[in-house]
Amino acid sequence: MWTLIQVELYKIFRRPRTYIAFIAVAGLIGVIQFGLKLDGDAYVGFMMRDITSSLTVEGKILNGYQVCYIVLQILLIHVPLLIALVAADMISGEANMGTLRIMLTKPMSRTHFLLAKFLAAVVYTLLLLVWLAILALFLNMLLFGVDDLFLLKSQYVVLLKKDDIFWRYAWAFGFAALSMTTVASLGFLFSQFAENSIGPIVATMSVIIFFTILSTLNIPIFNKVKPFLFTTHMIGWKEFFDIKVNDANESIKGSIQNPQKIITSAIVLFLHIIGFVTASVLVFRKKDVLS
Amino acid sequence: MGTIVKVSGLTKSFKHNTAVNDLSFSVNEGDVYGFLGQNGAGKSTTIRMLVTLIAPTAGEIEIFGMPLNKNRIEILRQIGAVIEKPDVYKYLSAFENLSLFARLSGVSLPDAKLMDQLDKVGLAHRAKDTVKTFSQGMKQRLGIAIALVHDPRLIILDEPTNGLDPQGIADIRNLILHLSRDLQKTVIVSSHLLNEIEQVASRVLIIDKGKKIVEGNALDLFDPAQTIVELQTFDNQYALEQLEISSWAQHLQPQRDSAILIKIDRLQIPQLHRDLVDMDIQLLSIQPRHSLEDYFLQVTSANQHVDTYSS
């Protein structure tokens, strides 16, 4: 099994395609950084219109933590597409290349083979997130400095002290890893059913886009469905950035407004992963390799 | 010599067709087992079932005396296979591919040993090049090096000469003979080309439309009691009409190309010759066929040619 995982990782990281996502993430973050560095105040001003009509906000709003939040907010919707690029190719790509034949005539169990491939996809996903963390968090902390985080939510604003933020990011990235692994497992499941990678990649992306739209639309009939869509739970990382207040409306350092919600979302995502991977194994064990 | 592969009642049905239908055969240790059939006859499906790429709908496969469905990994450990095209990871070099598959086959060989293997198939000088840049023949040789890297007991080559030039085909032929004679390996080789099989096989299985047509020693099939005589005449239409009303009618075979085929005992040829002259058939040539090719074509194409004949 360990050999298999090593081999799979070796294969992933020898392929040029793998690095598309890393380059894309770097490029996107670079663009956002460049834009904010150049014209960030205008962006902040736009976001803060309502606030500044009655309050003066003093301090360095556009600091590294803020930029990281903006980047995550924008990117975490799109990173799934990059994950799909590799995860949905895991089996279908091999079928397409013809290497699935030779792999499966090697003395190893199909389940092990599949799990090794899945774990390799997970490692890829995690590395992509680490890369994202390096660029979005650490680089921005360097470029923009560190200060309090002033977050505009749709109904209220949250001000987090700078020494009460880093741990939230650590958890947020952990949660994002769970979300992205869910995407990877979905792509992985789809990759069983085709002999070219385009189909599963497009299918995975379509599901995510479709679900995300359902999750975003505020139409009562869809609201009933939302709790059952994994995309709704994928943005659970944001909950780490909401803080509790006491009766005097002072925020309580180190608290999270709604930890139960995070736990629920995490469980939902985890069950999705288990479900998708189990389905993959069941399908794959019975699969006739005709490619 | 023990039986290495024993297949009984093997059937594989897909949604719309039955690719393999109640197929039984056995391969003995040391055989070069030729597996013949036209494209679509079910060879590939059968071979894929032997290496567990496809699960049979029914039937039993025993390899090395063990049921395949229960001892899959143990059995695959001793099989080396090239199934159809020798596809490997194009973005890796020949050496990297070989090393990777050696590990997956459960052997860890030092680099020098791997280079040795590449040298044997004439790829040592290209070891560091990515497979992307390889010709079909080079890929085939790499595929074979991979199939042999763990020194398997049974080697399965599915259409190994597809897409190769004459030199490549000759190389494969020599390799098979080398594996069999010098290394005492058991080889199963499939092809739709009879002369390939004819030159290497000790036993032959011919299948058509998923069914076994004949299985036997190549030598027996080479020299059957009955011979097919191929007639070329000035006017085949006339000749056929004459033959159909003669005592030879029962020996007539479905026509192929522009030749009339008659299946008779070798010793009857002089009599046939005399009768043809008597029937005023203007003979261009009369040729007895001994090779397996005729046998192959005869048994596998019969239905198809009847169709052509009647239309």
Add this chain to the structure above:
Amino acid sequence: MRKIVFVYIFLLVSFSSYSQDMTALIMRVKAKLDQVNDYEADGRMKTDVSFIKAPIGKVKVYFKKPNKFRLKKDGGISLLPKGGVSVNMNSIFATSDFVALAAGEAIIGGSKTRIVKLLPANENSDIVLTTMYIDETNLLVKKAVTTTRENGTYEIEMSYGQYTQYGLPDKVVFTFNTKDYKLPKGITLEFNDEEKPLSEADKMKNKKGRVEITYTNYQINKGVPDAVFK
């Protein structure tokens, strides 16, 4: 129209009888504050706006005569009522050009106060009207309600303790009106539609914001470099 003018004139006449008195009171308060040439103090600032979840922040305030005032955070981001904090007693009194009118009495924080309305003489002044509640015995401004042209009305309430003699408050509470806050979910990228529970939603309707600053550690007349006001 004639009626309004008449009423206005009447009011003016009736107040003018007190106005002299009140200016004197203001002058006395001002004189008390004038003992302070400069100060700096530490403050704990608490922002209490229904739609803001903010921690308690630390600030430092600096003042120098005649009207230099600076509130500095020790890093971080702070939310202040618009234009409000920079307005302090000294800056209100800095201009001597005003009309002070008496407007009755009231009890603020347990002590009796005189209500004084200050009207700036300068028509372009941002401050339209300041109503002060002055504790006559101690010469302390207990509360001030200022209406501005640009920034609406806000209320400053002051409690005194240790630094009463200088007329410097221990605690200042700014109360101000806030506008509704709402951003479209499309911008904040929030999918979850769980509306706030009712009680909390009600709290949001309360559009009064408060900023509370508790001062400690005044350093009075120790000299403050001009650099901090830049």
